[in-house]
Structures are given as structure tokens and as C-alpha cells.
Amino acid sequence: MRINIGKDFSDTPAGRFRSDGKHSGEAFRDDLLEKRLSEVAEDEKLYIKIDDVEGYGSSFLEEAFGGLVRKGKYSSIDLLNKLVFEFEDVDFEFYKKKIIEYIKDAK
Amino acid sequence: MIKVTQREIERIKRFNLTLRKGGKSSRVKKKGRVQYINNWFQENSDFISLEKSSGRYTVVFPESLNLYDGFNQSIKPINSLRKILSFKRGGVRLRALDLNAIQDISTPASLVLTAEIDNWNTKNGRKLTPQTERWHPNVRGTLSELGFFELFNYQPCAPNSNGLVKVVKFIKGKPGDEDKAKHLREQIEKIVGSRVKRPPLFQALSEAITNVTHHAYPKEIIKARKHWYMTASFCEQSRKLKVAFYDQGIGIPSSLPKSKFWESAKGYIAKMGLINDHPSLIAAAVEMGRTSTNSGNRGKGLQDLLEFIRQYGNGYLSIMSQRGHYRFSCIERQEKIQKNSLDFPIMGTLIIWSVTIPERGVMQ
Numbered sequence: 117m118r119i120n121i122g123k124d125f126s127d128t129p130a131g132r133f134r135s136d137g138k139h140s141g142e143a144f145r146d147d148l149l150e151k152r153l154s155e156v157a158e159d160e161k162l163y164i165k166i167d168d169v170e171g172y173g174s175s176f177l178e179e180a181f182g183g184l185v186r187k188g189k190y191s192s193i194d195l196l197n198k199l200v201f202e203f204e205d206v207d208f209e210f211y212k213k214k215i216i217e218y219i220k221d222a223k
Numbered sequence: 224m225i226k227v228t229q230r231e232i233e234r235i236k237r238f239n240l241t242l243r244k245g246g247k248s249s250r251v252k253k254k255g256r257v258q259y260i261n262n263w264f265q266e267n268s269d270f271i272s273l274e275k276s277s278g279r280y281t282v283v284f285p286e287s288l289n290l291y292d293g294f295n296q297s298i299k300p301i302n303s304l305r306k307i308l309s310f311k312r313g314g315v316r317l318r319a320l321d322l323n324a325i326q327d328i329s330t331p332a333s334l335v336l337t338a339e340i341d342n343w344n345t346k347n348g349r350k351l352t353p354q355t356e357r358w359h360p361n362v363r364g365t366l367s368e369l370g371f372f373e374l375f376n377y378q379p380c381a382p383n384s385n386g387l388v389k390v391v392k393f394i395k396g397k398p399g400d401e402d403k404a405k406h407l408r409e410q411i412e413k414i415v416g417s418r419v420k421r422p423p424l425f426q427a428l429s430e431a432i433t434n435v436t437h438h439a440y441p442k443e444i445i446k447a448r449k450h451w452y453m454t455a456s457f458c459e460q461s462r463k464l465k466v467a468f469y470d471q472g473i474g475i476p477s478s479l480p481k482s483k484f485w486e487s488a489k490g491y492i493a494k495m496g497l498i499n500d501h502p503s504l505i506a507a508a509v510e511m512g513r514t515s516t517n518s519g520n521r522g523k524g525l526q527d528l529l530e531f532i533r534q535y536g537n538g539y540l541s542i543m544s545q546r547g548h549y550r551f552s553c554i555e556r557q558e559k560i561q562k563n564s565l566d567f568p569i570m571g572t573l574i575i576w577s578v579t580i581p582e583r584g585v586m587q
Contacts, residue, residue, distance in 0.1 A: 130401035130429035135446075136436050137399030170405045171425030174523045175433045207422045210530075 117156050122168025124148060132175040141179030149180060150189060153198065167203035172211050178218045185222035192219045260310055270300050279318030280307055284325050288332040290543065290573065297332055298567050304339050305570055308346060317343070323357040330390060330456040331467040331575050333369050337393055338452045338469055341374050351375055369393050369454060389414040393454040398436035398446050404428035407453055407466075414457045415464060415580055423531040424466070428453065430527035431468045431574055438482055439472030439572065462580050466531075471571040474545035476504040487511045501547030502562035509542070509549060510560075531576050533558075538578035543569045 121129060125148055126139035133142050156162045166172075185192050196219055201212040264271060270283045282303045285296045300320075307317045320340070328336075344351045352375060355363055366372065370392035391410040396403045404425050411419055432451060440449045451470045457463070472478070479488055488507040495510075497503040509525040532538045532553045539552040545568045550561045 128402045128405050128425070128429070130404075130425075131399070131433050131436065136433055137401060139401070169422075169425075170408065171422035171429070173426050173430040173433060174527050175430060178523065205422075207420065207534075211422065 117152055117160065118163045118165065119148060119152055120165040120168055122165070127169045129169060129176050129180075130173055132179040136175075141176040141183065144176070145180045145183050150184065153184075153190070156198065161200045162198055163200045163202055165202045166211055166215075167205040167208040172214075174214065174218075177211065177215055178222075181215050182218035182222035185219055192222060195219055260315055263306065267299065267303055271303060274318055277316075277318065279316040281319045281321055282307070282317070283321040286324050286326050288325055288328040288336065290329065290332050290335065290569075291541070292329075295566050298565075298569055301332075301335055301339055302567065302570060304343060308343060322362065325362045326359045328362050328365055330365075330369075330388075330454060330465055331469075331573060333365060333371070333390075334393055334452055334454050334467045334469050335569075335573060337366075337369060337371050337374070338395075338450075338471060340371075341395070341452075342471065344374055349375075353377055365390060387460055388456050388458045391455040393452055395450060395452050396432065397451070398432065398449055401425075401429045401432055403453075404432065407455060411455045411457070411464065411466070414455075417580070419464065419580065420531065420534045423534045426527045427531045427576065428466075428468065430524040434524055435470045435472065438475075438478040439470045441473060457580070462582065464578050464580050466576040468574040469571060474568070474570070474572055475508050475542070476501040476545045476547055479504050479508050484508070484511065500564060501545050502549060502564055503547075505542055505544055505547040505549040506560065506562050509551075528574065528576075532578060535578040535580075538576065541575040541577075542572065543575075544572040545569065 119125075121144070125144050129139045129141070129144060131137040131140040134140050152162055181195075184190050184195055190198070196216065201215065203209070203212065264273075264280070270285070272281045272283060273279075274281065282300050284300050285293070287293050288297045290297050304317070304320065307315060340351070353372065365388075368390040372378070373392075391407065391414060394403050394407055407428065408419065408421055408424055411424075431453075435449055435451045436446070439451075449470075449472070451468065453466070453468045455464065455466045457465075479485060488504070488511050491497075491507045491511040492499060492503055495503075495506075497506070509528070528540055528542075529551055532540050532551060533556075536553055536556040539550055542549045543565065546565045548563050548565055552559045552561070
């Protein structure tokens with residue numbers, strides 16, 4: 117199963133909460149990410165293409181991914197085992213590392 | 224015998240209540256307000272003139288408007304505009320802004336001036352008209368490229384013919400308008416003539432917008448009025464790209480103590496042995512997201528502003544907010560932080576990114 121953030125959600129994802137704007141981290145997490153995770157079989161991974169976007173602010177990434185751990189939906193270890201981040205643009209290696217950091221640091 | 228009316232009795236009761244509460248009568252308050260306004264105009268009389276016939280004031284701008292090289296002389300008339308508009312009573316009215324003497328104007332100063340005049344124009348029912356006959360051609364051209372004249376029902380002037388510095392039309396937005404950051408990037412690439420580093424630019428601008436949403440304005444201000452402005456310019460000679468972002472909020476030094484990050488910020492200030500002044504508060508707001516491991520999931524946004532500079536390896540980020548100035552510089556990837564106090568406040572927050580764009584075909 118796959119998510120392409122730029123095509124399935126928005127190419128300008130930004131903001132933390134729904135009140136910040138239409139394409140917030142909270143909206144991505146609750147409306148798309150969590151749904152797809154629940155649909156993925158236990159032995160399968162969820163592939164997330166992260167580079168069809170303008171970029172990411174920390175508010176969006178932390179709420180989208182760290183928020184899953186903070187809300188008790190997943191442990192950080194389980195979530196990191198489930199997700200695979202894909203990108204062709206090498207500039208997005210930085211954001212993959214940030215997402216992993218936010219998942220690990222989420223409490 | 225004069226009969227005391229009920230109205231007079233109520234007036235006396237109110238007056239006595241005011242005195243008992245330790246307050247001043249309205250006449251005393253009015254006298255105090257007039258004295259305050261008179262004192263303020265005397266202190267700023269070197270660039271404010273009064274037209275005695277109408278009792279209205281004109282603010283005269285200096286030859287050079289540059290918030291980096293000539294901050295004091297540039298910010299005082301800009302602040303005066305806002306100050307005069309804030310005097311709702313006391314017979315104080317703003318007649319005009321005299322821009323005739325300006326011979327050069329920087330992009331960030333143009334943006335701040337445009338934002339303040341936009342504010343005035345809105346309060347004035349959008350009836351302002353620029354009188355540009357005596358403006359310096361460079362200033363007319365720069366402001367025209369910026370889109371300044373679109374604030375009014377006015378024909379834009381021709382852009383600068385020398386073309387050394389190209390300016391992107393300013394963008395005004397509010398919370399939720401992050402897609403406008405993509406539009407700015409597209410306009411920047413047109414004037415630069417090549418791709419810029421999109422992800423860190425969007426990262427910086429989107430976080431600046433999110434910060435306006437969460438912190439810049441008081442809670443009672445509705446979302447639709449939490450405005451921000453941004454623009455960019457590129458000098459072909461020096462290959463310097465400058466991006467400017469401005470909000471007219473309460474400023475980082477005022478918003479930080481009211482935020483959830485105040486405890487983390489205080490910890491950072493104590494740990495670094497800093498004084499609790501405006502430059503240190505801005506530094507704390509930026510740095511605590513990097514250094515504090517106990518700040519939880521919030522407070523990392525201002526660190527995003529630095530990434531655009533780091534990616535290019537040569538440039539600076541400047542944050543001016545109230546009386547604080549924070550500057551992060553990167554020269555050949557060597558990072559340096561400076562901060563200093565400003566003699567006069569900037570009313571809001573101005574963020575400037577400046578990077579050197581390599582020539583096409585040159586590897587960074």
C-alpha cells in the first residue's frame with residue numbers, strides 16, 4: 117500500500133492543526149495516514165512517497181508522524197517498522213531523517 | 224431656587240465614584256492625553272510637520288530607506304505612521320506621507336512601508352492616492368515592481384530601466400495561505416533564471432506563516448486579520464537573493480512569555496547566561512528548538528528558518544522584532560550568531576533571508 121503525500125494530500129502541506137489551514141499535519145494524520153495504516157496487513161509495509169511536494173515545515177511533520185505516537189495509536193518502534201519512506205530527490209533525505217527523529221522523540 | 228435635575232445628580236455620582244476609585248476625571252484624562260501627544264510630536268519633530276490650517280500632520284521620509292544600514296532614520300518615520308493612526312482622539316489626523324526625498328529604498332524597507340500604508344489605506348476606506356511626480360525614478364520603479372501601486376486605483380509606473388535588482392510583486396496573506404509560498408518560489412525562479420532550493424525555502428516560509436497563526440497576533444484578533452506580507456529581490460551583479468517576510472503582530476519578545484515554550488526559553492536563557500532582553504528572547508525562541516530536549520513536540524519552528532541559509536552555505540538570516548535583532552550568518556558553511564538591541568522598535572516581526580545563488584552550471 118502506498119501514499120504519495122504530494123498527489124494524495126497536497127503539494128503544499130503546512131501547519132500543525134486543522135485550524136492552521138486545509139493541509140495541516142493533523143488533517144494528514146487523521147484523514148489519510150491513520151486510515152491507510154489500519155488497512156495495511158500485519159506483515160506488510162506502508163510506502164510513503166515524500167518528495168512530490170514543495171517542502172515540509174517541522175510543525176506539519178511532527179504533528180503528522182510524531183502525533184501518531186503521542187496519541188497512543190502506535191509505539192515509535194512499531195511505527196518505524198511499518199513505514200518506508202521513498203523519494204527520488206536527494207534533498208528529501210533530510211526530511212526522512214526529520215520524520216524518524218520526530219517519531220523517536222514523540223512522547 | 225435652582226432645582227438639581229436627576230441627570231445632574233447622576234453626573235455627580237459618577238464623578239465621585241471616579242475620584243473614590245483613584246481615577247481621574249475625563250477633563251484631567253483629556254489634558255494628559257493632549258500633553259502626551261504634544262510631547263511625542265516634539266520628540267519626532269525632525270521628520271513630522273504640521274499643516275496649521277487643517278491641523279493635520281505630514282511624515283517626511285529620509286533620502287535612504289534601509290532597515291540594515293540606516294535603521295534608526297528609516298524606522299522612525301515608519302513607526303510614526305502607525306503611531307499617528309493610533310491617536311483616535313485628540314484632533315490628530317494624518318495628512319500625508321512625503322516620499323519625495325527618498326533616493327534609494329531597500330526591498331525589506333519597501334515591504335514594511337507597503338504593509339503600513341496598506342493598513343492606513345484600509346482604515347481610510349481605500350481612498351488614498353499617491354502623488355508621485357516628485358518621487359525619484361528609482362523609487363517609483365522599485366515600488367512599481369513591488370506592486371505598491373496596486374494598493375490604490377493608480378496606474379503602475381514603469382519598472383526600473385537599469386534592471387540590476389529585480390523585485391517580486393509582494394504577496395499578502397493570512398493563516399492557511401501556505402500555497403502562496405509556492406507562488407513566491409515560482410516568481411523567484413523567474414527572476415533568478417534557475418531553480419532555487421525549493422524544500423528549505425518552503426520549509427522556512429511555511430513555518431513563518433504558521434508562527435504568525437499561532438503567536439504573532441493577540442488571540443482576540445480574528446484569523447482573517449492576521450496578515451503577513453512577503454516579497455523577494457535578486458541582484459544580478461552580486462547574485463544575491465533576498466526574501467523578506469513581515470507581520471504586524473506583537474513581536475517575538477512579547478509573544479514568547481505568553482507561549483507554552485516560555486519555561487523552555489527561560490531555561491535556555493539561564494543556561495546560556497543571557498539577560499532577559501529582546502535580542503536574547505529572539506535568540507531563545509530560535510535556539511531552544513535545537514538545544515532543548517525537554518521542550519516536547521513544540522517550539523522547533525524557528526529552527527526551520529535557518530535551513531534555507533544552511534543549504535546554500537553562504538548567506539544570513541536576520542530577525543528584527545520589537546527592540547531585538549538576531550542574525551545567523553553562514554560563510555563557507557561556518558555558522559555565526561550575533562544579536563543586538565535596536566534603539567527603536569520595529570512594530571511586528573521582519574524576517575530576511577539572504578543567500579548567494581551560484582551561477583548556472585557552478586556546483587555548490
